[in-house]
Amino acid sequence: MAESYRNRSESDRRSGNYRRFRDISVSERILNTAFLLTVGIGYLVALANMYYTHQGRDGKAGLSIDDVMVAYHGSHNQTRLGSAIKGIMEPNLKYKSDKDVILQWIHNGAEEPEYQERIAPILNRDCITCHTPAINPSLPDLTQYAGVAQVAHSGGATLPFLIRVSHIHLFGIAFILYFIGKIFLLCDMNVIVKRIAVVIPFAAMLLDVMSWFVTKSFPEFAYVVVASGALMGVSMGMQILVSIWQMWFYSTKTIEPEAT
Template sequence: MFWKEPAGLKSLNVSAKVGITLFLIIAGIGYLLGFANILLTYSPVVQKPGMSMEDIRISFYGARGTTVLEASIDGTMKEYFQSENEYQELKLWLTNGASEADFASVQPVFESSCVMCHSSESEVAGVVTESYQSVEPLLAQDTGKSISRLVALSHTHVLATLPIIFLLALVFSFTLYNEKLKAVVIGFSFLAILFDIGSWWLAKAAAGAAPLVILGGVSLAVSFGAYVVLSLIDLLFKKKKA
């Protein structure tokens, strides 16, 4: 892609080899950390161990049969209840129609378990649980990730993955593999960025699209893996034919 006649990574100076080897290894580790982060973020959405299609569906499309509040206390916010009793009280209030008249019965629960993060000062995640008026918007149907959150996520993700994929493509373009293989790997990796992020938007629009989020993530993982492994092989073993 970048050099008309690539000379292979093995023919580089020792200093460049050290730099590129470490770059490839650390990029690989960085990717694995990103993957671990995803597992830890999405696993608690449905309170069952591990990450499932259900976790992904609810995160993006939402638990449409329920409210934002109920989905949160049955998911990632469940761990914050001071006691099982408090959780049950809040559940009971929700089952009984979450009326303003009965709010007094659950106000202490919000006070002790939620307000340390969701007060009008800290307003973590834009959520306040101090009064009925502040809780009311959470009683709307859960429609998953908001558009503004998706825009923010997509934006940071493009800006984070694009330069790394570009650098990996640059290194890979020096290797001695067949040009067709290189074109496929490089083309695939850039499209994987689009596919990965596009899959979130599809999963937000349709419940059935949740598996695409996995496929998108896997295609990016395959790209990273291919760049790191193939470039290291070229750097360590491939000699240019005389």
């Protein structure tokens, strides 16, 4: 079985039965090119969209690795309680020094034992006159740990959010990569390079999506998010450019066709 399969692909190779760009009509080339260019522009717009949704999350203009960490992991520096106590709610504190006590607690992870010991007395004295659901249901409830924890953590991306985005991402991008790859297979090139090249964008996308979930717990993984995202973009871009180049500008007359 294996033997006959190999023989078949040998004879295909010799007779050039694998389709190449030279075998497709001009109409098909136009269709392929229109698709590849549209996807390429779509990708650039997606990059711009990513820039505008993530830039400045860390409080500084421009997109940086910290923005990615804050997006998925959250940040102790950017909680609603922290901002309020440094800003509009500060005058409500009886003692200014309590501001640092609260900020330190947030920085330490806003855990419950320390809350009961050091934070609850402050909030009960200075804050719950207003921050009680019975009085102001629309304000954060500062009478108990659950309510305080909500504003003391900035969780980054939630699990349901990540699941929703990753299922859209995987389905949508898999289609795009598949069609780009189908076109790219018509290129003339070293067959090993080609086999690896069609897998890279898929592998990079999977790694990217997986590292979102890991970054939620381990912010250092933001580097993997960025690197794998970049790898996917670059490998996809290479497939698009090489395909368009070979479709229109590449002479195949002297080169023997190789197996797909």
